[in-house]
Amino acid sequence: MTHVDHQAIDAAEPEARAGDARAEAFQGVRAARRNELAEDYVELIAELIHTQGEARPVDIATKMGVTAPTVAKTLDRLARDGLITRAKYRSVFLTEEGRALAKECRHRHEIVLRFLIRLGLDPETAEHDAEGIEHHVSERTLALFAAFANRS
Amino acid sequence: MTHVDHQAIDAAEPEARAGDARAEAFQGVRAARRNELAEDYVELIAELIHTQGEARPVDIATKMGVTAPTVAKTLDRLARDGLITRAKYRSVFLTEEGRALAKECRHRHEIVLRFLIRLGLDPETAEHDAEGIEHHVSERTLALFAAFANRS
DNA sequence: GCTAAAAGTTAGACGAAGCTAACAATCTGC
DNA sequence: GCAGATTGTTAGCTTCGTCTAACTTTTAGC
Ligand SMILES: [Mn+2]
Ligand SMILES: [Mn+2]
Ligand SMILES: [Mn+2]
Ligand SMILES: [Mn+2]
Numbered sequence: 001m002t003h004v005d006h007q008a009i010d011a012a013e014p015e016a017r018a019g020d021a022r023a024e025a026f027q028g029v030r031a032a033r034r035n036e037l038a039e040d041y042v043e044l045i046a047e048l049i050h051t052q053g054e055a056r057p058v059d060i061a062t063k064m065g066v067t068a069p070t071v072a073k074t075l076d077r078l079a080r081d082g083l084i085t086r087a088k089y090r091s092v093f094l095t096e097e098g099r100a101l102a103k104e105c106r107h108r109h110e111i112v113l114r115f116l117i118r119l120g121l122d123p124e125t126a127e128h129d130a131e132g133i134e135h136h137v138s139e140r141t142l143a144l145f146a147a148f149a150n151r152s
Numbered sequence: 153m154t155h156v157d158h159q160a161i162d163a164a165e166p167e168a169r170a171g172d173a174r175a176e177a178f179q180g181v182r183a184a185r186r187n188e189l190a191e192d193y194v195e196l197i198a199e200l201i202h203t204q205g206e207a208r209p210v211d212i213a214t215k216m217g218v219t220a221p222t223v224a225k226t227l228d229r230l231a232r233d234g235l236i237t238r239a240k241y242r243s244v245f246l247t248e249e250g251r252a253l254a255k256e257c258r259h260r261h262e263i264v265l266r267f268l269i270r271l272g273l274d275p276e277t278a279e280h281d282a283e284g285i286e287h288h289v290s291e292r293t294l295a296l297f298a299a300f301a302n303r304s
Numbered sequence: 305g306c307t308a309a310a311a312g313t314t315a316g317a318c319g320a321a322g323c324t325a326a327c328a329a330t331c332t333g334c
Numbered sequence: 335g336c337a338g339a340t341t342g343t344t345a346g347c348t349t350c351g352t353c354t355a356a357c358t359t360t361t362a363g364c
Contacts, residue, residue, distance in 0.1 A: 020214055020215060020217065021279075022215045022216075022217075023214065023215060023216065023217030024217065024280075025279055025280045025283045026192065026215075026216050026217050026218075026283065027217045028280055028283075028284075029280075029283050029284040030321095030322090032284055033185070033188075033284075034350090036185075037350085037351080040178065056311080056312095057311075057312065057313095058310080058311055058312080062172055062175065063172060063174045063175060063178075064174075064175065064178050065172065065174075065175030065176065065178050065179045066178075066351090066352070066353090067352080067353065067354085068311075068312065068313085069312090069313080069314080069315095069352085069353075069354080070351070070352055070353075071312095072312070072313065072314085073350090073351075073352085074350090074351075074352095077349095077350080077351095088312080088313080088359085089311080089312055089313080089358090089359055089360065090312095116293065119293075119296045119297075119300065120296050121292060121293055121296060122292070124173075125290055125292050125293065127173075127177055128176075128177045128180055128181075128290065129288060129289060129290050129293050131177045131178065131180075131181050132180075132181040132184055132185075132287070132288030133285050133288045133289070135284070136281060136284025136285045136288065137281060137285070138277055138280065138281050140273060140274070140277050141268065141271075141273055141277065141281050144271045144272050144273060145271075148271065182351095182352090186320090189320085189321080208341080208342095209341075209342065209343095210340080210341055210342080218321090218322070218323090219322080219323065219324085220341075220342065220343085221322090221323075221324080221342090221343080221344080221345095222321070222322055222323075223342095224342070224343065224344085225320090225321075225322085226320090226321075226322095229319095229320080229321095240329085240342080240343080241328090241329055241330065241341080241342055241343080242342095305364100306363100306364090307362100307363090307364090308361100308362090308363090308364105309360105309361085309362080309363100310359100310360080310361070310362090311358100311359080311360070311361085312357100312358080312359070312360085313356100313357080313358070313359085314355100314356085314357075314358095315354105315355090315356085315357100316353100316354090316355090317352100317353080317354085318351105318352085318353080319350105319351095319352090320349105320350085320351090320352105321348100321349090321350090322347105322348080322349085322350105323346100323347080323348075323349105324345105324346090324347085325344105325345090325346090325347105326343100326344085326345085327342100327343080327344075327345100328341100328342080328343070328344095329340100329341080329342070329343090330339105330340080330341070330342085331338105331339085331340075331341085332336105332337100332338090332339080332340090333336100333337095333338095333339100334335100334336090334337095
């Protein structure tokens with residue numbers, strides 16, 4: 001467990017062709033990028049289920065700022081990847097795996113957000129930046145962020 | 153200038169459909185994502201020109217950890233977007249605009265890296281994480297990172 | 305219980321970013 | 335200055351993530 005992996009879903013991009021340390025870093029970033037969308041979706045779905053009782057595609061679309069067909073296609077991919085289950089014209093459910101990923105993402109998001117605020121950032125900007133940064137923070141960095149956020 | 157924009161190249165994704173603050177954050181992240189690759193390329197090209205005297209596609213491919221055809225196609229896009237110039241079978245040059253972007257990216261990369269190391273991260277991991285985080289750091293956050301990195 | 309609005313789906317387009325296979329140009333070492 | 339190695343290009347395939355347009359199903363209000 002070196003870089004950002006978070007029990008990644010992967011399968012794509014033939015690794016190995018490493019050699020260069022730089023190349024490895026870029027490959028790690030590309031791997032993280034492939035999971036970003038899934039992470040944001042399951043995190044949002046968990047939140048909707050918690051606050052609204054259910055996760056409807058229309059609400060996902062609104063919160064994500066995309067159109068309904070985009071959500072539909074993305075949900076199909078998440079289902080294919082075993083993170084959610086869904087039935088036609090019904091709202092969405094997380095699988096065990098999806099729930100685990102959501103929890104992990106929520107946790108990471110929370111730490112990055114608190115860290116940025118602790119650093120002195122306004123909550124608005126902190127929320128924006130955390131939404132992007134959270135996917136590129138290794139376990140080590142996360143631990144340091146948490147320590148900083150919790151320091152008295 | 154709210155979130156990550158760094159004089160972004162954009163043009164895609166019809167904004168406006170905001171309303172929700174969350175949606176705006178996600179749209180910002182997607183916008184940042186669209187510039188990531190261009191940023192990494194121009195930064196690397198600038199570095200190669202500086203250290204090797206020229207930026208050859210084969211070296212870009214090695215450092216980025218991708219194949220030569222992938223580099224070729226990406227370079228075509230960068231040329232289309234006015235960041236580089238290139239001639240068949242020759243190495244790559246940055247335009248004025250590309251040079252400006254490279255400088256900005258280098259600067260951002262440097263600050264994020266120094267910040268992470270200052271936080272207590274090992275240089276290895278710091279380099280990996282910085283490569284991903286740099287694209288999702290707003291001006292405000294960058295300023296705080298710089299201040300933290302430079303504090304006595 | 306109809307009907308109109310809301311929500312969801314399907315089809316199809318498009319660009320980005322990756323790959324492999326095959327070919328072409330350039331460089332290098334003798 | 336030629337041959338073989340290296341580098342670069344082209345063609346074509348794939349998946350992802352976005353969109354619009356058109357259609358279907360469900361829900362809600364009367
Ligand atoms: Mn996010
Ligand atoms: Mn998040
Ligand atoms: Mn980078
Ligand atoms: Mn960089």
